[in-house]
Amino acid sequence: DDVFYGFSTGGALFLVHEGRTFSLMSPSSEATVTLPEPPFWFPTDKISKVAVSDHLVAVLRDSRVSVYTRGGGAAWASTRCMEWAPPAYNSIADIALFQGKLYVLTGEDELHVLDAGDQQITDVCCIRKIPTPSHDYYDLDNLWNNDDYYHGTDMRVRRDYLVVAGNQLLRVELMIVTPAVYPPWRVDTGIDPQQTYRFHVFEAADLSCGHGRWRDVSTLMGRALFVSQSCSESVPAAAGNQFGHAGVREDCIYFVNKDDSTMCWDWPRRRTTHDENPFLDSGVYNMRDQTVSPLPLETSGASTLRTCDGIWPPAWLFPKT
Structure with a gap:
């Protein structure tokens, strides 16, 4: 190949x-x-x-x-x-x-x-x-330029996804906590380098009238979201049989993230981390009670892409039959 x-x-x-x-x-x-x-x-x-x-x-x-x-x-x-x-x-x-x-x-x-x-x-x-007003988190793109990360303060960073859900266009805001480790690319602390802990969902409203705005969403109306960097989709919860007997739960967000905690020049360690556990930061977020649970085994068994240069960040795949 x-x-x-x-x-x-x-x-x-x-x-x-x-x-x-x-x-x-x-x-x-x-x-x-x-x-x-x-x-x-x-x-x-x-x-x-x-x-x-x-x-x-x-x-x-x-x-x-x-x-x-x-x-x-x-x-x-x-x-x-x-x-x-x-x-x-x-x-x-x-x-x-x-x-x-x-x-x-x-x-x-x-x-x-x-x-x-x-x-x-x-x-x-x-x-x-x-x-x-200023927030108490950092944009993911600017995380590595901030000195606070290296001086004992846990960081909260944010990542955003666009997801089409039926006739809605959603912005899914994901919040990640990254423990303070100095320096993060040399010290093996034995703790997870990053962990997703919260989501916010907004709908793009009033796009046709020229005065668009982001509107808070508290329910997915019988649907579930699957988010990852390279692919995010929405499916009706009733159509979840393809993912195993547990099915897909409504008002839940199934997420898999790449590991951003290791610096880009430490590629051998980052690649080893993905090979050993490509789902290091992944799970199911329940919008109703705002809790995170592990991914069902049926969803995490075959969601990574392996090429001639190794395993790359996990993503969702919905092949047409």
């Missing part, structure tokens, strides 16, 4: 090959579609998510979105590839395809909708940033 990196897109796998070429593969039929090389180079190890539809492939990497759009016909032979970056001093938290449109969530909780035209990508800001 020449697969260097793999990502779940929900129903398919986005594969990065050693020659830096891309392809889409169906896990059920193993049918593969090769994508044309982009007209510009970018580091493939910076890719964090890929969103796919019948006519579009969006690649989130290093706070930029690269968008492939397909021309007429069933093949990807006629393809355009363009790029979009957020406003200055902003970052991208997640992307999602919702009702045929590509949405981008920024690190400032802004929501943009992108339109890939013939020559360039245009964007409209659907939900604007609302100034808020």
